[in-house]
Amino acid sequence: xxxxxxxxxxxxxxxxxxxxxxxxxxxxxxxxxxxxxxxxxxxxxxxxxxxxxxxxxxxxxxxxxxxxxxxxxxxxxxxxxxxxxxxxxxxxxxxxxxxxxxxxxxxxx
Amino acid sequence: xxxxxxxxxxxxxxxxxxxxxxxxxxxxxxxxxxxxxxxxxxxxxxxxxxxxxxxxxxxxxxxxxxxxxxxxxxxxxxxxxxxxxxxxxxxxxxxxxxxxxxxxxxxxxxxxxxxxxxxxxxxxxxxxxxxxxxxxxxxxxxxxxxxxxxxxxxxxxxxxxxxxxxxxxxxxxxxxxxxxxxxxxxxxxxxxxxxxxxxxxxxxxxxxxxxxxxxxxxxxxxxxxxxxxxxxxxxxxxxxxxxxxxxxxxxxxxxxxxxxxxxxxxxxxxxxxxxxxxxxxxxxxxxxxxxxxxxxxxxxxxxxxxxxxxxxxxxxxxxxx
Numbered sequence: 001x002x003x004x005x006x007x008x009x010x011x012x013x014x015x016x017x018x019x020x021x022x023x024x025x026x027x028x029x030x031x032x033x034x035x036x037x038x039x040x041x042x043x044x045x046x047x048x049x050x051x052x053x054x055x056x057x058x059x060x061x062x063x064x065x066x067x068x069x070x071x072x073x074x075x076x077x078x079x080x081x082x083x084x085x086x087x088x089x090x091x092x093x094x095x096x097x098x099x100x101x102x103x104x105x106x107x108x109x
Numbered sequence: 110x111x112x113x114x115x116x117x118x119x120x121x122x123x124x125x126x127x128x129x130x131x132x133x134x135x136x137x138x139x140x141x142x143x144x145x146x147x148x149x150x151x152x153x154x155x156x157x158x159x160x161x162x163x164x165x166x167x168x169x170x171x172x173x174x175x176x177x178x179x180x181x182x183x184x185x186x187x188x189x190x191x192x193x194x195x196x197x198x199x200x201x202x203x204x205x206x207x208x209x210x211x212x213x214x215x216x217x218x219x220x221x222x223x224x225x226x227x228x229x230x231x232x233x234x235x236x237x238x239x240x241x242x243x244x245x246x247x248x249x250x251x252x253x254x255x256x257x258x259x260x261x262x263x264x265x266x267x268x269x270x271x272x273x274x275x276x277x278x279x280x281x282x283x284x285x286x287x288x289x290x291x292x293x294x295x296x297x298x299x300x301x302x303x304x305x306x307x308x309x310x311x312x313x314x315x316x317x318x319x320x321x322x323x324x325x326x327x328x329x330x331x332x333x334x335x336x337x338x339x340x341x342x343x344x345x346x347x348x349x350x351x352x353x354x355x356x357x358x359x360x361x362x363x364x365x366x367x368x369x370x371x372x373x374x375x376x377x378x379x380x381x382x383x384x385x386x387x388x389x390x391x392x393x394x395x396x397x398x399x400x401x402x403x404x405x406x407x408x409x410x411x412x413x414x415x416x417x418x419x420x421x422x423x424x425x426x427x428x429x430x
Contacts, residue, residue, distance in 0.1 A: 004167075025140075026136055026137075026139070026140035027139070027140040027143040027144055030140070030144070031144075031147075042165055044165055044166060044167025044168070044171075045137055045140060045141065045165060045166045045167050046166060046167030046168055046169060046171040046172045047167050047171060048140075049133055049136060049137060049140075049172060050171050050172050050174070050175035050176075052136075053133070053172075053175050053176060054175055074139055075132070075136050075139075
């Protein structure tokens, strides 16, 4: 399990990646994150929804009402063009980050 | 699933009820519900499923920070023990005030009675006329002193809860519990009001009968009336202060209304009260000692009470937003 502190700066990237394929909703996204990472990262409910709030405020995603689930309308999110650009820049940032950090990672210790 | 909903309700109880917060809360509820249902489909027991959903909820502060929220007006967040202690103290302080006010009325009664008893040469028959009034005033002052002591005690109990009375933010479940408790209390409160009002009406009727039919001396008749009224006032104050406790906790309709009334209104009313009531007592004493109008002078109390009631009503209305 990855601690949420380490991954904090990349929750946005993860969510945007999952929205690239098409609109989705909260539970579906958290389920996909769990599956893709082989349960190494389970995103907390509050983390997910603060990310949604933040991404929506910045115009990277849009919300809309979808089908009814358990008596309430599910809120779906879709990525915007601005969001795609932001996602690309985050990918670039990650490449650099990975490169920098790996300089300080000893394989054989 | 109800456990999860009440868990969410509890966490959101202290947050402002804006459309945005409501939306997030709903979305969380839906998402948690879906996770819960899926876990159950996978064969998890009810408790396991709830446990997992709650353990994967995260920290509400993360959302609070993201939404840029602080708890409503930075109100005091209190727990059940504190509320119970507050209610108990409020009750005790109400009891002290109720007995204090009763003693004040007893003081007035003892003054009236002693004047008439001396006049009728039943007690202190040999005392000179000049000293008569002095005799009456001694029990008045003694009883009022005890009453003042009771008022001070009551205030000292309550002083540590004054902050709490400025407004508290109750956890959802506690708020529910207090609402229910208040529903039960309301019946008692209504009965106490009805009994009090009936006693007042009977007391006036008794006085009229005593004066007109029995031809009892007016001072005796008024004394009997005041004694009855003091019982009614005891009921009003005691049960009123318990109710006020619920008002301050914001569980009554009046309590919710009260929040809207400007603090300024309350300040003005209490300032006026602290001037007008001692003044009324002075006027009454002047009427009595100066003009020997004990029989009718007491009328200043109900007159001032009605005027003051109207005044405070008007002020409250004026400052309502």
